[in-house]
Amino acid sequence: MIGIGVIGYGYWGPNLARCISEAERSELASIADFSPAARKRAASRYPAARIEENWQTLVSDPRVDAVVVATPTRWHFEIALAALRSGKHVLIEKPMASSSREAAILIEEADRRGLTLMVDHTFVYTGAVQKIRSLITDGAVGDVYYYDSTRINLGLFQSDVNVIWDLAVHDLAIMDFVIDARPLAVSATGAGHIPGSPENMAHITLYLEGGATAHLNVNWLAPVKIRRTLIGGSQRMIVYDDVEPSEKVKVYDRGVSIAEESGSTTKPDEIHRMLLNYRMGDVWVPQLSVKEALLTEIEHFVTCIENSKKPLTGGTSGHRVVTLLEGATQSLKRRGYPVELAEMKAAS
Amino acid sequence: MIGIGVIGYGYWGPNLARCISEAERSELASIADFSPAARKRAASRYPAARIEENWQTLVSDPRVDAVVVATPTRWHFEIALAALRSGKHVLIEKPMASSSREAAILIEEADRRGLTLMVDHTFVYTGAVQKIRSLITDGAVGDVYYYDSTRINLGLFQSDVNVIWDLAVHDLAIMDFVIDARPLAVSATGAGHIPGSPENMAHITLYLEGGATAHLNVNWLAPVKIRRTLIGGSQRMIVYDDVEPSEKVKVYDRGVSIAEESGSTTKPDEIHRMLLNYRMGDVWVPQLSVKEALLTEIEHFVTCIENSKKPLTGGTSGHRVVTLLEGATQSLKRRGYPVELAEMKAAS
Amino acid sequence: MIGIGVIGYGYWGPNLARCISEAERSELASIADFSPAARKRAASRYPAARIEENWQTLVSDPRVDAVVVATPTRWHFEIALAALRSGKHVLIEKPMASSSREAAILIEEADRRGLTLMVDHTFVYTGAVQKIRSLITDGAVGDVYYYDSTRINLGLFQSDVNVIWDLAVHDLAIMDFVIDARPLAVSATGAGHIPGSPENMAHITLYLEGGATAHLNVNWLAPVKIRRTLIGGSQRMIVYDDVEPSEKVKVYDRGVSIAEESGSTTKPDEIHRMLLNYRMGDVWVPQLSVKEALLTEIEHFVTCIENSKKPLTGGTSGHRVVTLLEGATQSLKRRGYPVELAEMKAAS
Amino acid sequence: MIGIGVIGYGYWGPNLARCISEAERSELASIADFSPAARKRAASRYPAARIEENWQTLVSDPRVDAVVVATPTRWHFEIALAALRSGKHVLIEKPMASSSREAAILIEEADRRGLTLMVDHTFVYTGAVQKIRSLITDGAVGDVYYYDSTRINLGLFQSDVNVIWDLAVHDLAIMDFVIDARPLAVSATGAGHIPGSPENMAHITLYLEGGATAHLNVNWLAPVKIRRTLIGGSQRMIVYDDVEPSEKVKVYDRGVSIAEESGSTTKPDEIHRMLLNYRMGDVWVPQLSVKEALLTEIEHFVTCIENSKKPLTGGTSGHRVVTLLEGATQSLKRRGYPVELAEMKAAS
Known part of the structure; x- marks a missing residue:
């Protein structure tokens, strides 16, 4: 005990x-x-x-x-x-x-x-995020292309920290758990609309190792509550909607792939179109653990x-998340100027 | 005739x-x-x-x-x-x-x-956008704080232009019509996930005159179709969801305002919290013209x-939109590096 | 105390x-x-x-x-x-x-x-039902035409009572509170699909004083949870969706009315169509009390x-509801055979 | 040709x-x-x-x-x-x-x-209904327990036929195609709320061979458009929502079944609860043909x-549907009095 x-x-x-x-x-x-x-x-x-x-x-x-x-x-x-x-x-x-x-x-x-x-x-301990992690680990998603999250509502304004430290921290923690590729650089923009309050709205782009990207949209001053993350991959795509009472995670067998083709005499841009295959398959909604x-x-x-x-x-995960919060805040003050995160890799 | x-x-x-x-x-x-x-x-x-x-x-x-x-x-x-x-x-x-x-x-x-x-x-000629314009002109929205739009789906990849020129152009045209404040700077990020294709995903932040901000999220490689714009203002907020068959425009009497208060002996961060009023009022869904x-x-x-x-x-509106497309593309190539749009004001 | x-x-x-x-x-x-x-x-x-x-x-x-x-x-x-x-x-x-x-x-x-x-x-003490009551009392709804409710989900089967006594009781209690006209007759149908269990699905129609009707759809064996009530009136119509986290009550300025017209030489069925006016006005979502x-x-x-x-x-309200449960169960056993509720009026 | x-x-x-x-x-x-x-x-x-x-x-x-x-x-x-x-x-x-x-x-x-x-x-020729038919034929649904449909909106009032002949005809045609069991009896209720117009609202229950039931809710005077059918079965359940732009058919691996158990000394109603197994599995959204x-x-x-x-x-299908429309109209006039459909079987 x-x-x-x-x-x-x-x-x-x-x-x-x-x-x-x-x-x-x-x-x-x-x-x-x-x-x-x-x-x-x-x-x-x-x-x-x-x-x-x-x-x-x-x-x-x-x-x-x-x-x-x-x-x-x-x-x-x-x-x-x-x-x-x-x-x-x-x-x-x-x-x-x-x-x-x-x-x-x-x-x-x-x-x-x-x-x-x-x-x-x-959030890492929810049935939804655990399922997403295993869908990525098992290869169901294929190569992860992007992670795009929206976390907005009319929320309690904090007096000491901006919306990044209050809301984006959730998405960074989830991302740190489900995606292995580490962020290399961050560009963030944002604004404070209430005089005397910190930034209440921010948009953060992360450039990850291997070419994937992540984007977080956070806002304390939105009329509706949205908690939605899209994960794009080469094999499947995921929509994670935490506001849904059930069916929080949906897996889409959809995407675009390039057909292999050898010689051709068509014009270049027609070739390009011909070689893309659009896949519109089934959707699957896995049952999730409902344990708190x-x-x-x-x-x-x-x-x-x-x-x-x-x-x-553990601590290293917490450290990586704080490093990203710092980098995003730094970029936000410079209107999206990209900040390299090399130091983060060294520390983790 | x-x-x-x-x-x-x-x-x-x-x-x-x-x-x-x-x-x-x-x-x-x-x-x-x-x-x-x-x-x-x-x-x-x-x-x-x-x-x-x-x-x-x-x-x-x-x-x-x-x-x-x-x-x-x-x-x-x-x-x-x-x-x-x-x-x-x-x-x-x-x-x-x-x-x-x-x-x-x-x-x-x-x-x-x-x-x-x-x-x-x-889109400028839809009942929805016309209504939004008049809500802003009539003062119902108050000061416009932000414009935040998402326009994503599994769409036809273009071979010659990236997703900004194909999808963001719609939002820039709507914004140009409904918001009077002109953009001063742009920061854009994005990525192409299909080899040989242009960028299929982009996020664009615009800094407007007077402190308002705009953000556009566009994506050709999303599993679901989303067409949603949030407009935040000092008096009311609007959600414009173009995928909705009816009820495309919702007007929320919600927001945050600062109460005026004189002397006080409380601690600074408590003062801050005390002075913020959260307003959670009714929602109103205006009937829109259904003419094509x-x-x-x-x-x-x-x-x-x-x-x-x-x-x-007219032409000047088209010119402003193209100038923003150019600025966004330029910033995107530099990972969000902010691009000033001074030249645009001169031209319009 | x-x-x-x-x-x-x-x-x-x-x-x-x-x-x-x-x-x-x-x-x-x-x-x-x-x-x-x-x-x-x-x-x-x-x-x-x-x-x-x-x-x-x-x-x-x-x-x-x-x-x-x-x-x-x-x-x-x-x-x-x-x-x-x-x-x-x-x-x-x-x-x-x-x-x-x-x-x-x-x-x-x-x-x-x-x-x-x-x-x-x-339910009578929720902000939603209190608001519906006042919309009807204040005349916003006009004459009440109908009350049509669906209350279904995959629910716990009871061993001693059927789904009417478990689920329809909620709707009957709400109806008893918001609508003044009293039921005159009831027709109910239903079925039990699990051997040894009572009826898990039922549909109940109530004929009210003055010509209004009510219908309740209750089901323990549905794949999704639905809690939705439509109230039709001569002036406005209400949708009450209790599954919605916010926006539970929506008021629609929609309906059909008969235009007054005197002499006409058109053919009868054209007259009929010409005299009907379809009204498609705004929707209004009142803010509700959130007190438990x-x-x-x-x-x-x-x-x-x-x-x-x-x-x-009070007790008389409880008595009216039980009387309706009895009448519905009686009709259900006879495949919808209508049961008169005269005795109910006497008692209340 | x-x-x-x-x-x-x-x-x-x-x-x-x-x-x-x-x-x-x-x-x-x-x-x-x-x-x-x-x-x-x-x-x-x-x-x-x-x-x-x-x-x-x-x-x-x-x-x-x-x-x-x-x-x-x-x-x-x-x-x-x-x-x-x-x-x-x-x-x-x-x-x-x-x-x-x-x-x-x-x-x-x-x-x-x-x-x-x-x-x-x-509707029989839509990708959605064809898929539902094959899900039932292939045994994925198991024994069909019920078919429960809602088809309502603010619709054009007909002058010569009531809402059953205008709207319920669609559901009867779909049901006739996807479910093999034939209706034995019908109980229908309804009302006309606009003086001089036929019934604009009706609820129809069908008792099918083998114990299954069907229910149709049709209404010309509803504030919102709903087109939703639930099909309950012993193995799986289907939700068919025709208003959804995509994801029209969802298949739920959910249900209730009775566990086999031999001797027990518990009290009867506890036995009943213990023997019921609630199944809450995955949801599957099959891709449908989009051909017109x-x-x-x-x-x-x-x-x-x-x-x-x-x-x-063919004609026999059309005949069965008309017979049901006749039976429902007859029962509606008698406030739900059940009408036997023996004659229908003979004719088909």
Whole structure:
């Protein structure tokens, strides 16, 4: 039984606490939050857990084997580092840290101490994303041509981070899991339409190894909620629509391929048209696991701790995502000027 | 009665010919196409029209008052220039020309001769786009914050032009009509996934005067057909979904605004949150005119000729669109490097 | 503060208990369930409530002012009657009772003792149904022509009641609330496709006072989930789609009306066509209250108790619904043979 | 080459004429319509065809091998009978005739003369319905449990026939083709909401041989257009949505089955629940033929004439459909009173 402490009982912390208490081999040992109202809610919901005002107390508690950091991003680094130094395994809310430098330090600390360091990239643990990963791994998609995602709605404006750090982080985490090719360069554009608020709309293009591309459209100021990702491949194409109550993942046997042909005397542009085959086949909607993603994730965290296994969304994955957030933000400030990501490959 | 000749009876020409023959004050005088099969189809459908092999014959025919150019883009300039020089009014398929330089020459020629020069930006004449224009003009939208469009499907790959010249041209033409602010700079990214074919996927960001932004997502290699535009404004937001059989335009009374407040002793980021008001009001789906857009357009062309009126989609509009296509293509080759469009303002 | 006891902590009871504990002027005094597992769950969730094995103990507890009956339908009558006889106010899960005779006895008992008797027709307390009610009351819909509802999915087969008592009860409760005209006759058809199980599919037509009609389509064995109701009226028509995450209620300014015309010499069937006007106007999607329906309902129950007010979904409403369930089941057994509902009017 | 004459050039006749002229082995010999305006349109569109005022002239024309009857229903019988007596093959618009008696006479006449008699049940020739038929024939669906269809919109009110004869006829024709079990009884309800007009809304239940059921919901006075059919089976279920631009047919590997189990000591209703297995598998969207249904039908008509083959939608199919229309109308007048269809089986 792994005893887990949760730091931060605001928006997401209660979900983490619930899954920890539901998972079979973990125990919700304690909860820390500086807000008296949050502590009161936590105490009435989990009478058996210790409720702390200071995270420092939680981090040094010997009954706590692992710490979940669910605070605002700017405190992730300090708390996670202190927890690792106290010998605790750590699961951090996304984004992992405020900078790739902080993320690298956490990775190093965890590695040296042989502790599990994991990032809460929740979507990776959904039935939908797991299915997409296996469709790509199994070769059903063929060569991945592109990943094109839209994640928009009328959302809560953040005061400290722009929409990239709030919404694009989800897509970067999913992409990091399902696509093996690493990004080489990023071009991002965006705008803030509400005076005094950070950018609420951004479009990010990533150039990947081997010629594939990715594009993310994120927006806090959209009239409708869209959560849709298209993945184009040489064999099949995928539409992942997370707003759909069922049928979230559709696999299309559609595409374009070049017919092989030898000699020909037709005019060049007619040749081109003749050699393209358009394929319009069936659509297939696989049944997905409906197990709650966060519960799956907590169980995976516990398994990694027990067996000293590398998590699916470990520190290096969190670091890659933060590096992309940094690169995108940098390009956005320069109106799409492309930023090379060579340094990212070195670090990961 | 205006006698009109159609040059090019391939994919789009038959639609133009049909509308010319249906419109009240125009007459389909002649049709020219170098392909014998096309001429045969034209002759059986329009026994009363003259059928020509050479466009030169059509252009010099005195029974022809106006010429419609529906050939591939690379021939637009030569044919339109010859028609203007023969004193004919001209309607050109989009994109107006292969370069902004060509477009500027055509404008000059038409102006000098007092002839009507119009570009076939068909979407401008749909009930949907007309309604959007009036929602913006009437102030219902408020300040326009952004225009974000997706136009993707598994489409016919072109051999000579990339997806921007084939698909984004529609959105640029719509935008040119509904939004008054002019683009100042463009950043575009894209990729070609089929060897030997031009770019089949592109994402274009436009920075407009006054701080608004536009983004276009175009793709020939998508598994599903999407034709959706979001327009965000300070008062209302619009979703225009052209795939919807009815309810193409929805108007959302939604948005975010800043409350005015004077003194306060709260912490800065809480102030920020407190001052934002989220508005989630009703949705309204206006009934749209269902008259065929192309017929409306032909009638408008005839009216402009008869009254020496400036068309809604005249040469300068066509020129602005071509300038944006050039700028986007230039940026795309440099991975999103932003291209300034100062020259465009000068020309328009 | 009204002390409330919940009898039955199976599928729906936990939701009722949660809303009772969240509502401002009610207190969750006790919970009874014969299942040890259910009692254990209740105790860990509500440490302050008394947990009972026998409902009789709960019903005679002086700290309990009101009882919520959330057991299987066949026990509603016995428990509710005992609760009323102990002087408790009563809220009963739908359907109110196994027969209209039982329902009538409960009404009489509550009336004689001056106690509040309410039925948990939850949908009546949703923002969507409240809005539909006001659209009809305000005259926006005009004369109601029809109510046509589809409520199907792959659902849990019940062993003791057919699909009418499980699903159509929702639509009958909504209809009873939004439409004033009372049903005069019912014709129902249906079938059971799984040997040993009750009817899993049924179609019910109701003939209402004044010429309006209603139709309900219910099915446990459908591949997709549909929850859609159309309401046709002389002025406007409504589509209520409960599966939609937002935009649940749409109001259509569409319809057919007869133009007034005096003398004419045209042929009869041409006259008929000429005199019909088809109206295709705008669509309007009102913003709805998003407050949880069950919480609204519990607060309404408490308000009715405190002020001796008649509930929106009181015993007579529950009785009318049960009468319709009886009539439909009777007609279904006779393959649609119409059943008159005169007795229902007398009772209500 | 089969010479075909079209009688009636109103709403549907032009489509038939176009397909006859496009089909490879048929020739559009002549067109008859009593309306001068219709004749003028026909002549300008088909300069090579003979244009007649009287259908009698067309029917006795020796250049005409086959006659297509596209007039209002009330004239079908007289014209078709005359055509058969002149030795012409006949294709009749649906519904085949105004009564089953008339339909039987036409069948007998065609049989005696060895002529092809076919009914224009167009939907039978769509890729969607052909695919559904093969899914049922191949056993993919298993035993058919039910057929449940909704066909509603704001439609043109007919003055002489009710909505059953106008809309339900489509569903009955599709059902007649895809399901082998014959209807034994019908219960129908409905209402007319516009004074002076026939019933604009109807709900029809059919009891089929072997225990399957069918239900049709038709409505001329609905705010939205719905064209959706659900087919439930023991192995798979189908959703056929004709409004969908693509993905019209979806096949669901979903259902409920009874597990075989021997001895058990649990209580009866728990046994029942335990023995039911709910299957929630994948969804499959087969690619469909996109060839125009009417063209396919005309070619089939010609093939049947050339080879003396029985058409897929011959006179007996048309007769069965008319018998069901009669039965449904009869039951509707008696508020759902079930009507036995024994006579229908005898005739077919």
